[in-house]
Amino acid sequence: MIGRVIKIFSDFYYVETSIGIIEAKLRTVLKKQKAQVYTGDYVKLEQLDKNSMQAFIAEIQERKTLISRPKVANVSQVIIVSALKEPDLNFEQLNRYIAHCEYHKLKPILCFNKEDIEEFDDLKARIIDIYIPLNYQVIFTSALTKTGLDQIKPILENNTSILCGASGVGKSSIINAILNTSKQRTLPVSDKTKKGVHTTRHCELIEVQKNTFIVDTPGFSHLKFDFILPSEIKNLFVEMKDYDYVCKYKDCLHINEYGCSYKEITTNMDETRFESYKKFVTEAKEYEERISKESIKDEKNTKFNQNKIMAKISHKKRAVSRKTLKQNMYKDEIE
Ligand SMILES: Nc1nc2c(ncn2[C@@H]2O[C@H](COP(=O)(O)OP(=O)(O)O)[C@@H](O)[C@H]2O)c(=O)[nH]1
Ligand SMILES: [Mg+2]
Numbered sequence: 001m002i003g004r005v006i007k008i009f010s011d012f013y014y015v016e017t018s019i020g021i022i023e024a025k026l027r028t029v030l031k032k033q034k035a036q037v038y039t040g041d042y043v044k045l046e047q048l049d050k051n052s053m054q055a056f057i058a059e060i061q062e063r064k065t066l067i068s069r070p071k072v073a074n075v076s077q078v079i080i081v082s083a084l085k086e087p088d089l090n091f092e093q094l095n096r097y098i099a100h101c102e103y104h105k106l107k108p109i110l111c112f113n114k115e116d117i118e119e120f121d122d123l124k125a126r127i128i129d130i131y132i133p134l135n136y137q138v139i140f141t142s143a144l145t146k147t148g149l150d151q152i153k154p155i156l157e158n159n160t161s162i163l164c165g166a167s168g169v170g171k172s173s174i175i176n177a178i179l180n181t182s183k184q185r186t187l188p189v190s191d192k193t194k195k196g197v198h199t200t201r202h203c204e205l206i207e208v209q210k211n212t213f214i215v216d217t218p219g220f221s222h223l224k225f226d227f228i229l230p231s232e233i234k235n236l237f238v239e240m241k242d243y244d245y246v247c248k249y250k251d252c253l254h255i256n257e258y259g260c261s262y263k264e265i266t267t268n269m270d271e272t273r274f275e276s277y278k279k280f281v282t283e284a285k286e287y288e289e290r291i292s293k294e295s296i297k298d299e300k301n302t303k304f305n306q307n308k309i310m311a312k313i314s315h316k317k318r319a320v321s322r323k324t325l326k327q328n329m330y331k332d333e334i335e
C-alpha cells in the first residue's frame with residue numbers, strides 16, 4: 001500500500017492512505033541504511049506480522065523536491081504570507097522568501113493578509129507595481145473577514161503548498177479559515193507517543209481535500225544566504241537575469257563594477273528589490289570568504305600534519321579564493 005507521510009513524531013510516522021491514517025514505523029533495514037523519511041514523502045507500507053497491527057515503511061519513493069527549512073518533501077508551491085500591517089510589511093523579508101523559492105525552483109504565490117485593517121490603497125498599488133511585472137501571483141486576503149480566500153482555494157487544488165512568512169502574519173488563521181474550523185485539525189495521539197509532542201522534528205501536512213495538502217510553518221525570522229556564492233544570487237532575482245545579456249562582463253554582479261551597465265539596472269529595478277539583492281550578495285560574500293579561509297586552513301593543516309605531503313586544494317577552492325580577492329575590491333563600494 002502506498003501512502004503519504006503527513007506527520008512524524010519521534011519514531012512514529014503517520015501515513016495518509018486510502019483507508020485512513022496509519023501509524024507506521026521504519027523497517028530495521030531502512031534504519032540501518034540510515035534512510036531519511038520526511039513529512040511529504042510517499043512511502044510503501046507493509047505489515048511484517050499478520051497478528052500485529054503495526055505497519056512498517058518498507059520503501060521510500062523518489063522525491064520530486066525537498067526543502068530544507070522546514071524539511072518537507074514533494075512540496076509543489078509556496079505561499080508566502082505577509083501582513084499589510086501588524087506586523088508592518090517588510091519588503092526585504094518578502095524578497096528573501098521569494099529568493100529562497102527561486103533557489104528551490106518552487107513557485108511562490110504572494111499573499112498579503114490583514115487587508116481588513118484599513119484601505120491600504122497606496123501600499124497595494126506599490127505591491128502590484130513591483131511584483132506583477134515579475135510574474136508573481138499577488139493575492140490580498142483577510143483571514144478575519146475571509147476575503148480573498150476564494151482566490152487561494154483553486155490555487156491549492158491538487159498541490160502540496162507550504163505557507164511561510166514571519167510569525168504573526170496570519171498563516172495559521174488563513175489555514176483555519178480555509179478549513180473552516182476554529183481549530184486546526186489535529187491527529188489522534190496515542191499514549192505511547194504523547195511525549196512526541198515535544199519531539200516533533202518536522203511539520204504536519206494538512207489534507208484540505210483529496211490530493212490537496214497544505215503545510216503550516218512556524219515563523220522563521222532569518223533565512224540568510226550564507227550557503228551560496230555571490231554570483232548565484234543573480235539567478236534568484238528574475239529581473240536580474242535580463243541584465244546578464246546587457247552587461248558585457250560574464251561574472252559581473254551588476255552592483256557597481258567598473259564598466260558594468262548597473263546604472264541601467266538601478267533605474268529600471270525597484271529600489272527595494274535592488275537593496276535586497278545587494279544585501280543577499282553581501283551575505284553570500286561572507287560565505288565565500290569563510291570557505292576560502294577554510295581552504296587555506298585545510299592547506300596549512302595538511303602541511304603541518306603530514307610534513308611531506310603537498311597540500312592539495314581542489315580547483316574549485318582555488319577559483320573561489322581568487323574570486324574573493326577580486327570581489328574584496330568591490331566590497332567597500334557595495335557596503
Ligand atoms: N485584523 C486581522 N488580524 C488577523 C488576520 N489574520 C490573523 N490575524 C491575527 O493575527 C495574529 C497572528 O495570527 P496567526 O494566524 O497566529 O499568525 P501566524 O503566526 O502567521 O500563524 C492573531 O492574533 C490573529 O487573530 C487578519 O486577516 N486580519
Ligand atoms: Mg502559526
Ligand SMILES: [Zn+2]
Nearest residue numbers: 247252254260
Ligand atoms: Zn554587470
